[in-house]
Amino acid sequence: xxxxxxxxxLTGGYANAHQFTPTYPELxxxxxxxxxxxxxxxxxxxxxxxxxxxxxxxxxWNPVRFATASKIVPLDYRERKYITIYIxxxxxxxxxxxxxxxxxxxTVREPSIVSSRxxxxxx
Amino acid sequence: MKMKKLLLIPALAVATSTAGASxxxxxxxxxxxxxxSDTAGMFGNPTVDKLSTKSADGGVMPIVRYDIVTASKYKxxxxxxTSFSTAPSLSDTVDWTSTTVAGQMSDAGMSVFxxxxxxxxxxxxxxxxxxxxxxxWFNVTSEAEYGYGKAFPSGNYTALIVAxxxxx
Numbered sequence: 069x070x071x072x073x074x075x076x077x078l079t080g081g082y083a084n085a086h087q088f089t090p091t092y093p094e095l096x097x098x099x100x101x102x103x104x105x106x107x108x109x110x111x112x113x114x115x116x117x118x119x120x121x122x123x124x125x126x127x128x129w130n131p132v133r134f135a136t137a138s139k140i141v142p143l144d145y146r147e148r149k150y151i152t153i154y155i156x157x158x159x160x161x162x163x164x165x166x167x168x169x170x171x172x173x174x175t176v177r178e179p180s181i182v183s184s185r186x187x188x189x190x191x
Numbered sequence: 192m193k194m195k196k197l198l199l200i201p202a203l204a205v206a207t208s209t210a211g212a213s214x215x216x217x218x219x220x221x222x223x224x225x226x227x228s229d230t231a232g233m234f235g236n237p238t239v240d241k242l243s244t245k246s247a248d249g250g251v252m253p254i255v256r257y258d259i260v261t262a263s264k265y266k267x268x269x270x271x272x273t274s275f276s277t278a279p280s281l282s283d284t285v286d287w288t289s290t291t292v293a294g295q296m297s298d299a300g301m302s303v304f305x306x307x308x309x310x311x312x313x314x315x316x317x318x319x320x321x322x323x324x325x326x327x328w329f330n331v332t333s334e335a336e337y338g339y340g341k342a343f344p345s346g347n348y349t350a351l352i353v354a355x356x357x358x359x
Contacts (some may be wrong), residue, residue, distance in 0.1 A: 085227040090263055092222075114228060150291045165357070172351070174277075181276070182255055182352045184226040189358035 086120075087111040088168040088186035095160060096180065096189060098152075104160050110168055112143040114184070119143065119171040124153065128163040132161050134153045141172065148155075163190055199297070222261035224321070224340035229255040229328060233353075234335075239342035243334040253331045255354045258322045265356050267304075267319040271310065271333050272350035279346035283338030290332045291317040297325035320357075329354075 089109050098105040110120055120141045124134040135154040143149055155163050167187040217348050235249025236243040244250040271289035275281075293304040300325045309318040319329075331352055337343050 084229070085225045087225045089223045089260075090221060091224070108353075114230070139292065160294060172276075174350075178231050178349065181231070181349065182226075182228040182354050184228070185353065185355040186224060186226060187355065187357045 070164050071095050084115060085111075085113045086117070086170055086184040087113075088170070088188060091188055093153075093166060095163070097153065098154055100154075102156065102157045104155050106155070106166060108153060108166060108168075109148060110141060110143060110151055111148045114170065115145050116172075116176060116178070116181075117143075118145075118173070119169045120168045121171050122151065122153070123169070124155065124163050125152050125165040125167065125168045127164045130164075132163045133153060134163070141168075143150065155167045165189055192221075200324055210323050214261050220260060222264045224260075224265040224267075225258040226354050227255075227256040227258070228354075229256040232331065232333070234348055234350075236343070237291075238346045240337045241334065242348060244332050247332070248334075253293060253333075253352055255331065255352070256326060256331045256352075257321065257329065258326050259324050262324040263265070263320075263322050263359065264313065264320045265358055267321055267329070268355040269319075269329055269331065270318060270353040270355075271331055272335075272352065274350075275335075275348050276317075276337060277347060277349040279344040281337065282342070283341055285338075286336045288313065288334045288336075289315055292330050293319065293327050294330040295328040298323050301302055301325060301327050316337075 093106040093108060095104040095106050120143055122136055122139050124132040126132050136151060141149060151165055165187045167185055169185040170180055170183050172183055226343060230253055232244045232253030233251035234244060236242055237248040242253050269291045273287050293301060301323060304319045304327060307320055
């Protein structure tokens with residue numbers, strides 16, 4: 069059974085999934101002085117979701133200031149996007165979690181909707 | 192000399208085919224948590240003042256699937272609704288009750304998810320420590336009761352379940 073699950077994971081056999089990796093990203097110096105970066109990968113195979121929001125939090129889940137190309141990421145069905153999160157050296161000691169959360173459009177009128185959020189922990 | 196060259200051809204051919212047969216296939220499985228919206232829920236309306244996802248009440252239970260590649264790297268946090276995201280105008284309070292349990296699982300050892308789960312936020316948030324790798328389906332029931340036996344006004348009702356996977 070475990071093998072089948074693993075095979076499905078490897079072949080990307082997700083029908084309706086949200087994936088955000090790596091689990092433990094490492095911050096490294098960016099090309100800008102005093103700015104660190106972490107590289108993340110976001111995959112959307114949720115047909116009902118077209119946008120994901122990005123956030124950075126400290127250990128107590130208070131927001132931490134960060135920069136990225138777009139804090140709301142448009143992502144088509146079955147699209148994968150590489151995302152770089154930039155954090156200044158003034159905030160870098162506080163930053164603990166990088167999260168992506170599905171954004172549900174107002175036009176979605178299903179009786180029960182699942183909003184998914186995945187948070188990676190900075191090393 | 193020509194004879195020696197001719198003898199070399201099959202030898203080279205064998206060497207080439209041997210090299211061609213030993214192309215490595217590399218793979219790397221990284222730790223990750225995948226959240227899947229398995230079944231979209233549906234509210235049943237068994238009595239005029241009640242909306243419920245229980246099948247006994249005519250509803251459909253929402254199911255969220257988590258795939259965990261490496262054990263003990265994540266915790267799952269599922270928060271059930273405490274308000275409607277869309278609804279007709281409601282003049283009275285709505286009382287929400289809910290449960291979240293690990294139902295189907297790929298490993299019998301995942302039953303510890305239920306025994307060790309932590310419930311807070313007035314019973315609306317359930318936290319599961321994902322100490323086993325594999326797939327698990329969380330069943331969510333949600334009930335909303337309107338006022339004191341008041342009838343819910345007709346219209347569309349939508350509620351939101353938040354399924355989170357937090358790296359430990």
